[in-house]
Amino acid sequence: MLQLYHNDMSTCAQKVRLTLAEKGLDWEGIHFNLREGPQQRPDYLKLNPAGVVPTLIDDGRVLIESTVIMEYLDDRFPDPPLRPADPYGRTRVRLWMKQLDEGLHAMTGVLSSSIAFRYQHFAIKSEEEVRQTIENIPDPGKRERQRENILKGLDSKFLPGAVRRFDRLIGDIDAALADGDWLAGDAFSLADIAYTPYMVRLTYLQMGWLWDARPRVPEWFERIQARPSFKAGIGDWLNDKYLPLIAEKGAEAAGKLRAMAG
Amino acid sequence: MTIELYHNGMSTCSQKVRITLAEKGQDFVSHHFNLRAGDQHKPEYIAINPNGVVPTIIHDGKIVYESAVVDEYLDDIFPDPPLKPADPYGRAKMRLWVKQLDEGLHAASATISACIAFRYQFMEGKTDEELKKTLDGYVDPVKRERMTENVLEGVESRFFKPAIRRVVKMLDDMQASLSETTWMAADTYSLADIAFAPYVTRVAHLQQTWLFDERPKVADWLERTRARASYQKGMVEWFNPDFLSLMEEKGGENVDGVKAVLAAG
Numbered sequence: 092m093l094q095l096y097h098n099d100m101s102t103c104a105q106k107v108r109l110t111l112a113e114k115g116l117d118w119e120g121i122h123f124n125l126r127e128g129p130q131q132r133p134d135y136l137k138l139n140p141a142g143v144v145p146t147l148i149d150d151g152r153v154l155i156e157s158t159v160i161m162e163y164l165d166d167r168f169p170d171p172p173l174r175p176a177d178p179y180g181r182t183r184v185r186l187w188m189k190q191l192d193e194g195l196h197a198m199t200g201v202l203s204s205s206i207a208f209r210y211q212h213f214a215i216k217s218e219e220e221v222r223q224t225i226e227n228i229p230d231p232g233k234r235e236r237q238r239e240n241i242l243k244g245l246d247s248k249f250l251p252g253a254v255r256r257f258d259r260l261i262g263d264i265d266a267a268l269a270d271g272d273w274l275a276g277d278a279f280s281l282a283d284i285a286y287t288p289y290m291v292r293l294t295y296l297q298m299g300w301l302w303d304a305r306p307r308v309p310e311w312f313e314r315i316q317a318r319p320s321f322k323a324g325i326g327d328w329l330n331d332k333y334l335p336l337i338a339e340k341g342a343e344a345a346g347k348l349r350a351m352a353g
Numbered sequence: 354m355t356i357e358l359y360h361n362g363m364s365t366c367s368q369k370v371r372i373t374l375a376e377k378g379q380d381f382v383s384h385h386f387n388l389r390a391g392d393q394h395k396p397e398y399i400a401i402n403p404n405g406v407v408p409t410i411i412h413d414g415k416i417v418y419e420s421a422v423v424d425e426y427l428d429d430i431f432p433d434p435p436l437k438p439a440d441p442y443g444r445a446k447m448r449l450w451v452k453q454l455d456e457g458l459h460a461a462s463a464t465i466s467a468c469i470a471f472r473y474q475f476m477e478g479k480t481d482e483e484l485k486k487t488l489d490g491y492v493d494p495v496k497r498e499r500m501t502e503n504v505l506e507g508v509e510s511r512f513f514k515p516a517i518r519r520v521v522k523m524l525d526d527m528q529a530s531l532s533e534t535t536w537m538a539a540d541t542y543s544l545a546d547i548a549f550a551p552y553v554t555r556v557a558h559l560q561q562t563w564l565f566d567e568r569p570k571v572a573d574w575l576e577r578t579r580a581r582a583s584y585q586k587g588m589v590e591w592f593n594p595d596f597l598s599l600m601e602e603k604g605g606e607n608v609d610g611v612k613a614v615l616a617a618g
Contacts, residue, residue, distance in 0.1 A: 163444070
């Protein structure tokens with residue numbers, strides 16, 4: 092049986108759960124509460140040196156990084172296929188997935204932290220403790236981002252760039268959907284799965300205004316939500332402790348965020 | 354069916370694609386760009402590749418860019434000889450390597466190259482105005498900020514230290530992996546080996562071969578990689594002698610400086 096180390100609201104865990112559901116695979120979950128830090132424990136770091144979720148174990152083989160796991164699952168369990176059969180169609184899937192690695196995923200963290208998740212830190216820690224938590228982040232780039240996002244919130248210097256990047260992304264998605272019902276053409280693929288968690292996050296952050304003038308985007312998102320995999324991979328795992336906070340803080344920030352998109 | 358390749362002799366991403374074409378025995382029609390003159394930022398090229406970078410291939414009317422995507426495409430359309438491990442787990446290991454390049458390793462290599470050597474090419478014979486115009490031509494704002502500081506500040510750029518450390522981590526990770534398998538992802542040569550050949554070569558060209566002394570598996574891998582005909586055809590035949598002599602001169606001058614940055618902790 093496949094084993095998955097994951098977290099309910101993590102975008103990368105959502106991608107892998109969606110893929111497992113599309114493939115109709117059974118799996119055993121080990122759920123981590125990321126705010127408690129089990130992902131930093133030495134026994135987990137042996138499996139996943141970056142200390143992040145998800146990690147998939149298949150018959151003793153350890154797989155990390157959500158986009159790599161998604162292609163692995165499609166290679167290992169080819170039916171139903173989640174990549175186009177033709178090589179050019181595959182390049183389109185890979186171009187979409189690659190953009191996440193090149194910064195889009197990190198920018199989702201900028202949005203979530205600076206708009207909403209920063210309040211979770213301040214709710215349970217003193218300002219001094221929050222600062223200490225940030226200084227303990229091993230990766231210097233992530234540390235600098237979190238210092239801005241958590242301490243300065245909507246005044247984070249990373250926020251305007253992140254908002255503009257998502258505005259461009261939604262424009263790119265809209266343009267791609269002019270050619271077919273799905274991101275990489277006429278068939279649902281790993282590209283659609285890869286972007287679903289970010290659409291969910293933007294929706295909860297009350298940033299649906301990004302697609303007000305781009306009707307193909309909400310239509311596509313509706314089609315995704317109508318698939319059974321959406322409930323199994325995302326809906327059943329939504330954390331009620333997070334959602335009201337994200338929605339409330341997102342609504343408060345909406346005016347400023349719109350102005351940043353220009 | 355002809356393959357057209359938009360590329361540059363010394364660009365690491367172009368090198369990856371040329372090695373793959375050579376491994377597959379495929380010839381191509383060359384459109385060689387002078388990147389210092391900004392050929393890649395011209396509107397007619399941006400219409401093909403909106404990111405304004407090389408390489409791009411046009412095959413059978415289809416435009417494909419981003420070297421990692423191009424290499425997988427070439428392996429899909431020309432399956433023989435295969436350049437992906439046969440088993441899914443090996444493929445995952447291969448993709449895990451290649452993905453790291455997108456996540457900052459390619460940028461780190463560009464930073465150390467610019468800070469140690471290529472900055473002199475950018476500055477040579479240009480007025481401040483002309484230099485600013487060239488640097489402002491970068492489409493991606495993050496890349497523009499990084500390149501501007503790297504060209505103007507050299508190894509004093511605040512981007513240099515994390516970049517050289519990232520490159521050393523690459524060599525450490527390769528040493529560990531090559532202690533388990535003959536090639537980077539498996540016991541067979543794959544797109545992972547192709548993807549990393551340009552970056553390890555760059556470390557050597559920048560005269561930092563002392564980094565291989567304590568990593569003998571990497572040195573051995575580089576020797577085996579260099580012995581392949583595809584390395585000759587995809588890399589060596591396109592080396593620009595002016596670039597090599599600049600990297601040799603400026604790299605040699607900076608060996609102690611690089612050692613000092615790494616020792617500073």
